[in-house]
Amino acid sequence: MHSSTIFLFHNYVVFLKPLNLKKQVCYRSKIIWINMNRIIEARFLAPDIKLFKIEAPKIALKRKAGQFIILRVHPDGERIPLTIADSDTKDGTITIIVQGVGKTTKQLNTLEAGEYIQDLVGPLGKASDIEFYGTAVSIGGGVGTAIAYPTAKALKEAGNKVISIIGGRTKELVLLEDEMKAVCDEVYPTTDDGSYGFHGFVTQKLQELINEGIKIDLVLAIGPIPMMSAVAEVTRPYGIKTIVSLNPIMIDGTGMCGGCRAIVDDKTVFVCVDGPEFDAHKVNFNILTKRNRMYLLQEKISYEHFCKLDKMVKETVSN
Amino acid sequence: MAEITPKERMAIKRHHMLEQDADVRNKNFSEVNLGYTVELAKEEALRCIQCKKPLCIGGCPVSINIPAFIKKIEEGDFKSAAAILKKDNALPAVCGRVCPQEEQCEKVCTVGKKNAPVAIGYLERFAADWERENLGIQLAEKKPNSGKKVAIVGGGPAGLSCAGDLIQMGHDVTVFEALHDIGGVLIYGIPEFRLPKAIVRAEVEGLKKMGVEFRTNSVIGLTDTIDELLEEYDAIFIGVGAGLPYFLNVPGEQLNGVYSSNEYLTRVNLMKAYDFPRSDTPMFNIEGKQVAVFGGGNTAMDAVRTSLRLGAKRAMILYRRTEAEMPARIEEIKHAKEEGVEFMLLVGPIEFKGTDDGWLRSVVIQKMELGEPDASGRRRPVPIEDAIEEIPIEVAVIAIGNGSNPIISKTTPDLNVNKWGNILVDENSMKSSKKGVFAGGDIVTGGATVILAMGAGRKAAKAIDEYVRNKETW
Ligand SMILES: Cc1cc2nc3c(=O)[nH]c(=O)nc-3n(C[C@H](O)[C@H](O)[C@H](O)COP(=O)(O)OP(=O)(O)OC[C@H]3O[C@@H](n4cnc5c(N)ncnc54)[C@H](O)[C@@H]3O)c2cc1C
Ligand SMILES: Cc1cc2nc3c(=O)[nH]c(=O)nc-3n(C[C@H](O)[C@H](O)[C@H](O)COP(=O)(O)OP(=O)(O)OC[C@H]3O[C@@H](n4cnc5c(N)ncnc54)[C@H](O)[C@@H]3O)c2cc1C
Ligand code: SF4
Ligand code: FES
Numbered sequence: 001m002h003s004s005t006i007f008l009f010h011n012y013v014v015f016l017k018p019l020n021l022k023k024q025v026c027y028r029s030k031i032i033w034i035n036m037n038r039i040i041e042a043r044f045l046a047p048d049i050k051l052f053k054i055e056a057p058k059i060a061l062k063r064k065a066g067q068f069i070i071l072r073v074h075p076d077g078e079r080i081p082l083t084i085a086d087s088d089t090k091d092g093t094i095t096i097i098v099q100g101v102g103k104t105t106k107q108l109n110t111l112e113a114g115e116y117i118q119d120l121v122g123p124l125g126k127a128s129d130i131e132f133y134g135t136a137v138s139i140g141g142g143v144g145t146a147i148a149y150p151t152a153k154a155l156k157e158a159g160n161k162v163i164s165i166i167g168g169r170t171k172e173l174v175l176l177e178d179e180m181k182a183v184c185d186e187v188y189p190t191t192d193d194g195s196y197g198f199h200g201f202v203t204q205k206l207q208e209l210i211n212e213g214i215k216i217d218l219v220l221a222i223g224p225i226p227m228m229s230a231v232a233e234v235t236r237p238y239g240i241k242t243i244v245s246l247n248p249i250m251i252d253g254t255g256m257c258g259g260c261r262a263i264v265d266d267k268t269v270f271v272c273v274d275g276p277e278f279d280a281h282k283v284n285f286n287i288l289t290k291r292n293r294m295y296l297l298q299e300k301i302s303y304e305h306f307c308k309l310d311k312m313v314k315e316t317v318s319n
Numbered sequence: 320m321a322e323i324t325p326k327e328r329m330a331i332k333r334h335h336m337l338e339q340d341a342d343v344r345n346k347n348f349s350e351v352n353l354g355y356t357v358e359l360a361k362e363e364a365l366r367c368i369q370c371k372k373p374l375c376i377g378g379c380p381v382s383i384n385i386p387a388f389i390k391k392i393e394e395g396d397f398k399s400a401a402a403i404l405k406k407d408n409a410l411p412a413v414c415g416r417v418c419p420q421e422e423q424c425e426k427v428c429t430v431g432k433k434n435a436p437v438a439i440g441y442l443e444r445f446a447a448d449w450e451r452e453n454l455g456i457q458l459a460e461k462k463p464n465s466g467k468k469v470a471i472v473g474g475g476p477a478g479l480s481c482a483g484d485l486i487q488m489g490h491d492v493t494v495f496e497a498l499h500d501i502g503g504v505l506i507y508g509i510p511e512f513r514l515p516k517a518i519v520r521a522e523v524e525g526l527k528k529m530g531v532e533f534r535t536n537s538v539i540g541l542t543d544t545i546d547e548l549l550e551e552y553d554a555i556f557i558g559v560g561a562g563l564p565y566f567l568n569v570p571g572e573q574l575n576g577v578y579s580s581n582e583y584l585t586r587v588n589l590m591k592a593y594d595f596p597r598s599d600t601p602m603f604n605i606e607g608k609q610v611a612v613f614g615g616g617n618t619a620m621d622a623v624r625t626s627l628r629l630g631a632k633r634a635m636i637l638y639r640r641t642e643a644e645m646p647a648r649i650e651e652i653k654h655a656k657e658e659g660v661e662f663m664l665l666v667g668p669i670e671f672k673g674t675d676d677g678w679l680r681s682v683v684i685q686k687m688e689l690g691e692p693d694a695s696g697r698r699r700p701v702p703i704e705d706a707i708e709e710i711p712i713e714v715a716v717i718a719i720g721n722g723s724n725p726i727i728s729k730t731t732p733d734l735n736v737n738k739w740g741n742i743l744v745d746e747n748s749m750k751s752s753k754k755g756v757f758a759g760g761d762i763v764t765g766g767a768t769v770i771l772a773m774g775a776g777r778k779a780a781k782a783i784d785e786y787v788r789n790k791e792t793w
Contacts, residue, residue: 058542058543059542062541062542072499076591076594076597076598076599077598077599078590078599078600078601079499079590079600103599104599118499119499119535119536120536121497121499121536121537121538121542122538122541122542123541123542124538124541251582251585251586251590251600252497252498252585253538254497254538254562254724254726255562255563255724255725255726256562256563256564256581256585256724257564257579257581257582257585258564258566258579258581258582259578259579259582261573262573263573268566268572268573273725273726287573287677290575290676290677291573291575291677293575293676293677294575294603295601295603297604298595298596298601298602298603298604299601301595301596301601302595302596302599302601305596
């Protein structure tokens with residue numbers, strides 16, 4: 001089933017589908033280049049969480065674990081950052097896994113195989129520091145698991161023993177369990193409601209592992225800010241090196257705007273070029289949380305605007 | 320036309336350009352200046368006395384033959400006027416709008432010694448606009464294909480003018496641009512009300528028609544490195560601008576509502592946040608808010624005037640020196656004042672204060688007075704003891720300049736840069752320390768002007784042409 005959507009664009013009502021068939025964007029003097037950014041595969045992994053394989057041969061070749069891309073869905077679209085979850089150099093594709101949380105991600109998640117992404121730039125950010133640590137625990141919360149996956153895989157390839165904790169509110173939000181199993185030594189799903197795996201938060205599972213006396217040399221924690229800061233507090237007393245991937249609001253992703261700034265070790269960093277991964281024990285999560293709320297009101301307006309148009313289309317289609 | 324004596328010419332009063340009324344334009348994003356009519360342009364052209372030794376040419380960073388193009392306007396031959404401009408200036412419609420003429424050609428104009436100087440900038444703008452509107456962008460002739468390939472990194476004025484010359488010289492030219500649109504500061508920084516994007520787009524279209532290839536969404540250093548480009552291209556020109564915003568480094572700068580001017584202007588211009596929610600990128604709701612912009616350059620004026628247009632209740636410039644030291648174009652300062660911008664001079668920020676949940680509420684400022692002259696001969700601002708004031712604001716924009724972005728230098732170790740990260744080049748050939756790599760514009764000079772960036776791009780094009788044809792040693 002193809003879902004269709006429209007939006008207003010300079011007084012025109014534009015159908016998203018034709019618009020994303022690249023060629024038809026031509027009426028606007030937009031710089032178009034070789035046939036790229038085609039979606040090869042698109043499927044939902046869980047409600048509102050969709051995996052895309054996109055043709056981007058150069059990025060596929062270049063990218064390293066921990067790096068991300070920035071994309072736009074249409075010519076008036078916002079630039080949003082998404083982690084490169086995986087890549088395939090043979091067929092020249094990258095994989096991204098997107099959680100629909102607002103206007104742009106939800107609109108992106110209406111796209112299907114065969115359509116195009118308007119703009120795609122990368123690989124951005126610093127790659128993860130991959131080396132032999134010994135035993136590493138990768139913790140992913142929700143879509144954070146998709147962001148942790150490439151780094152967990154790289155850590156395994158570097159000879160580490162990798163234990164993966166995959167957290168979700170409920171069973172269907174436990175992502176990439178099979179993929180993680182393929183690249184990790186141990187995998188522990190956890191759910192807040194106990195519907196699957198360990199009943200409790202990822203931090204509780206981590207504490208359990210520590211209590212069992214397992215010597216942990218590195219923790220990688222990626223997910224919602226409260227989760228990352230909670231993990232940092234669990235590992236701090238033990239002095240376990242802990243890495244988190246920060247997700248501030250970004251625009252250019254090249255260090256030009258300073259909008260993505262965060263405070264790490266009491267200093268200002270630009271997450272898009274100095275990160276996104278940082279030492280969890282030095283990150284000021286409080287400021288990051290506040291800064292990510294900057295556009296709450298506008299995000300709501302944008303989303304409602306989108307829903308209104310989406311509903312209009314659905315009604316037109318069903319009539 | 321009856322002969323007119325130099326004395327009579329000099330007696331004519333300078334013609335002002337038509338512009339939108341201040342209290343209309345401060346609510347819209349359309350261009351403030353409306354340009355000369357044909358009649359006004361011809362009248363203004365009459366004011367030029369066609370000096371034997373035209374000082375204006377010496378004042379122009381790219382030595383445009385100013386009296387010659389003005390003569391053509393006087394004669395009504397606008398096409399030739401535009402052609403003369405184009406010989407030395409790849410982007411006259413842009414420069415006519417944004418050059419600091421009062422510091423360059425008009426500063427030294429002979430007529431200016433007695434009367435107001437000839438309005439060279441307005442005339443430049445007129446001729447270029449006339450051509451674009453009546454004849455479309457004129458494509459120059461191309462030399463036969465040389466079989467050489469040149470990569471241009473950065474689609475700002477330096478890169479575009481270098482590309483324009485090289486394509487005419489017969490080379491294959493590809494421009495790599497990090498953002499999704501071409502134009503550099505001309506599209507993401509300078510607002511629509513000062514430089515309509517359509518003008519930049521028309522120039523880019525012209526280059527495309529000439530055969531220049533544009534690759535947007537390519538961050539050189541990451542998507543491809545300079546070394547990788549060198550495997551495929553005979554030479555490279557780096558014109559990546561000054562793209563690393565400075566902050567004030569005072570407490571509270573991470574509060575919500577504090578922006579770098581780059582972010583503020585990029586959101587509004589490149590991402591069209593003024594058209595939200597039709598365009599997706601949000602902007603902090605400025606309506607009814609109090610906005611303080613720190614700085615005294617063109618960027619500061621652009622940001623503060625943008626704030627008014629977004630509905631700010633109070634829009635202020637806070638600058639540490641006095642108006643005389645402001646680097647902004649005089650016209651921008653004048654326009655800002657007419658539109659209702661408040662100027663607070665001789666003040667420096669000490670701290671931003673906010674609510675517990677992180678929203679900016681005020682700035683604490685230190686008042687200054689002018690002390691002894693410093694090394695540059697300007698009187699240094701010194702703090703007045705206990706003269707501290709707290710001003711309520713919800714939005715602050717830091718417009719105190721840009722450093723150089725390290726993405727390229729970090730990934731190209733054999734490219735020599737100075738301690739500020741500016742690429743070191745030979746002044747005449749724009750050659751860098753790395754064979755086959757040339758550079759120019761803000762990445763070499765630090766934040767400067769459009770005309771200097773353009774001039775550097777063209778200088779480099781000449782040297783690149785020689786280099787790729789003769790394969791000379793470095
Ligand atoms: C380096 C990096 C990598 C990322 N990788 C992924 C990924 O692989 N998969 C994925 O689904 N998401 C990822 N994100 C988050 C993603 O960019 C945001 O979810 C997206 O920008 C939201 O845009 P929107 O228009 O859909 O929602 P908006 O309407 O902008 O926001 C909706 C909600 O999301 C929150 N939000 C807004 N911006 C962000 C943000 N940058 N990060 C987190 N929450 C945000 C808002 O507070 C709001 O509650 C990443 C972010 C960064 C910085
Ligand atoms: C708000 C503002 C107002 C101004 N007003 C005036 C004015 O009125 N008059 C005037 O003369 N000057 C003005 N200036 C200064 C003038 O705009 C600059 O001096 C000029 O644009 C410099 O040109 P450039 O080509 O060197 O760099 P830029 O215009 O900065 O262009 C550089 C381009 O390179 C791209 N880039 C950067 N890194 C990479 C990379 N790694 N790979 C690929 N591409 C990359 C950037 O995205 C950008 O598009 C203003 C500047 C600002 C910010
Ligand atoms: S200096 Fe002034 S009057 Fe003399 S040629 Fe130049 S523009 Fe004309
Ligand atoms: S996103 Fe602009 S500097 Fe990081």
